[in-house]
Amino acid sequence: MSENRVVLRVENLKKSFGDKEVLKGVSFDMNEGETKVIIGPSGTGKSTLLSCINMLVTPDEGKIWLEKEEVTSAKNINRIRQEIGFVFQDFGLFNHLTALRNVMVGLTKVKKVEKEKA
Ligand SMILES: Nc1ncnc2c1ncn2[C@@H]1O[C@H](COP(=O)(O)OP(=O)(O)OP(=O)(O)O)[C@@H](O)[C@H]1O
Ligand SMILES: [Mg+2]
Incomplete structure (x- = not known):
């Protein structure tokens, strides 16, 4: 082992x-x-x-x-x-963004992934 x-x-x-x-x-x-x-x-x-x-x-x-x-x-x-993956107990979504944009925001802002790819 x-x-x-x-x-x-x-x-x-x-x-x-x-x-x-x-x-x-x-x-x-x-x-x-x-x-x-x-x-x-x-x-x-x-x-x-x-x-x-x-x-x-x-x-x-x-x-x-x-x-x-x-x-x-x-x-x-x-x-x-x-x-580090982290799932929040109380989800904190941005109210002014759609569900899709909420998923994209970390990728585009922090990881600098292109919008289409994100
Ligand atoms: N930012 C904070 N300011 C003051 N007290 C806090 C803060 N965050 C947590 N606490 C307190 O610390 C203690 C532990 O809270 P925590 O949220 O870690 O518990 P938990 O085990 O995750 O509970 P649950 O099973 O309800 O999710 C609680 O008494 C809570 O009120
Ligand atoms: Mg908890």
Whole structure:
């Protein structure tokens, strides 16, 4: 069997909102090809944890690495975000755009893909 290759590492992640401590030092590794499921009651920090992984929420403490790159100290976080798929719990579509334009906007604005191709 081939050795496990860590693609994502989360180390001692902490996050509070005011005096509410939501993440109390979360650590885990994700190996290549692995699937992990996070289960817990509403309000226990599942979305907060996932949002920290691409820095949509800034952790108070702890470190995150994607491949060999430290996400938590990245200078160009938007480049790293392009490598991370994220389905929002509450979808955030642009009201002034059609469904098709909503799908296209990330590709054309961030990835600079031509309109026709997008
Ligand atoms: N931006 C924020 N400001 C203040 N409090 C927040 C913020 N985001 C989350 N919280 C609080 O942090 C806690 C964890 O929220 P989170 O959304 O991560 O929970 P969850 O496990 O994803 O819940 P659910 O199962 O309902 O999706 C909750 O008490 C929530 O009210
Ligand atoms: Mg959630």
